[in-house]
Amino acid sequence: MGAPGNRAVRGGATSGQGEHEAGRPGEQDAGRPGEQVGAEPDVRFTLANERTFLAWNRTALALVVAGLGIVQLLPPFPGVPWGRHVLGVPLIVLGAAVSVTAFAEWRRNQTALRRSEPIPQTLLPRILVATITGVAALSAVVLLVSAVR
Amino acid sequence: MLPDRPGDRAARAAAGLPEDPEDLSPGTAAERTRLAWARTAIAFGAVGLAMLRREPVAGVLVLAATPLIWALGRYVSASAPPETRSRRLLLVTVAVTGVAVLAAVAAFIGHGGPPRLP
Numbered sequence: 001m002g003a004p005g006n007r008a009v010r011g012g013a014t015s016g017q018g019e020h021e022a023g024r025p026g027e028q029d030a031g032r033p034g035e036q037v038g039a040e041p042d043v044r045f046t047l048a049n050e051r052t053f054l055a056w057n058r059t060a061l062a063l064v065v066a067g068l069g070i071v072q073l074l075p076p077f078p079g080v081p082w083g084r085h086v087l088g089v090p091l092i093v094l095g096a097a098v099s100v101t102a103f104a105e106w107r108r109n110q111t112a113l114r115r116s117e118p119i120p121q122t123l124l125p126r127i128l129v130a131t132i133t134g135v136a137a138l139s140a141v142v143l144l145v146s147a148v149r
Numbered sequence: 150m151l152p153d154r155p156g157d158r159a160a161r162a163a164a165g166l167p168e169d170p171e172d173l174s175p176g177t178a179a180e181r182t183r184l185a186w187a188r189t190a191i192a193f194g195a196v197g198l199a200m201l202r203r204e205p206v207a208g209v210l211v212l213a214a215t216p217l218i219w220a221l222g223r224y225v226s227a228s229a230p231p232e233t234r235s236r237r238l239l240l241v242t243v244a245v246t247g248v249a250v251l252a253a254v255a256a257f258i259g260h261g262g263p264p265r266l267p
Contacts, residue, residue, distance in 0.1 A: 040231075044178045046234075047178045047181070051182050053241075054186060054189045055185065057241055057242070057245050058189055061192045061193065061245060061248065062192075064245075064249045064252045065196050065199055067252060067256070068252040068256060069199075072256070072259070085257075089253065092249050092252045092253050092256065093249070095245070095248075095249045096246045096249035099241075099242050099245035099246050100242060100246060103238060103241075103242040110231075
């Protein structure tokens with residue numbers, strides 16, 4: 001969402017309808033849901049935000065399938081009967097977390113676009129990198145323990 | 150997407166082209182979004198088929214969500230009210246989270262079986 005966000009700041013992302021409302025979000029938007037505040041942004045930004053959300057959800061599905069595949073398709077690690085679950089279940093949980101966070105971020109970005117504010121920083125790549133690195137480290141530990149036993 | 154280099158905008162302006170290449174054909178944004186929905190529906194179908202062999206019930210449930218996602222993508226509309234758009238995306242989140250719950254259940258009580266303690 002970097003490009004649309006930057007453009008939103010540089011050139012103004014709103015469609016022109018009710019732009020005066022966007023300047024006073026506090027007064028006009030009190031009590032309104034996040035995706036209804038401010039003015040309707042340029043539809044291309046809205047669609048780009050939606051595509052980003054969908055891309056994160058496909059990533060979430062891939063994580064869930066990878067986790068299930070590890071648990072059900074890998075042969076058990078000799079001497080480490082819990083090894084497959086330790087590696088697979090965090091990926092399944094991460095999949096659910098990525099999907100929920102993607103929705104929260106879509107709402108946040110949409111609100112920022114409607115208010116012509118900068119797009120907030122996304123947490124998702126950090127969550128993804130931290131968990132995948134953790135699972136990779138765990139894989140090494142499980143393999144080592146399995147080799148030692 | 151390639152980064153916007155400083156010279157690009159000036160070159161495009163000199164050639165009489167719009168600053169954003171998408172301005173030449175704004176409809177492509179809606180088309181790309183429809184394709185993204187189609188890819189997401191196909192991903193659901195692939196996950197359902199992958200689960201079908203070992204967890205038939207979970208696989209059928211995920212496969213049943215595929216046409217729903219496909220149908221949601223057919224109604225990509227620039228004029229959709231914000232609350233409709235929000236509800237549609239919330240449905241996708243609920244569906245993906247549901248798949249994760251099914252996968253977690255399958256991991257513990259399905260063919261993977263519970264982790265056996267030594």
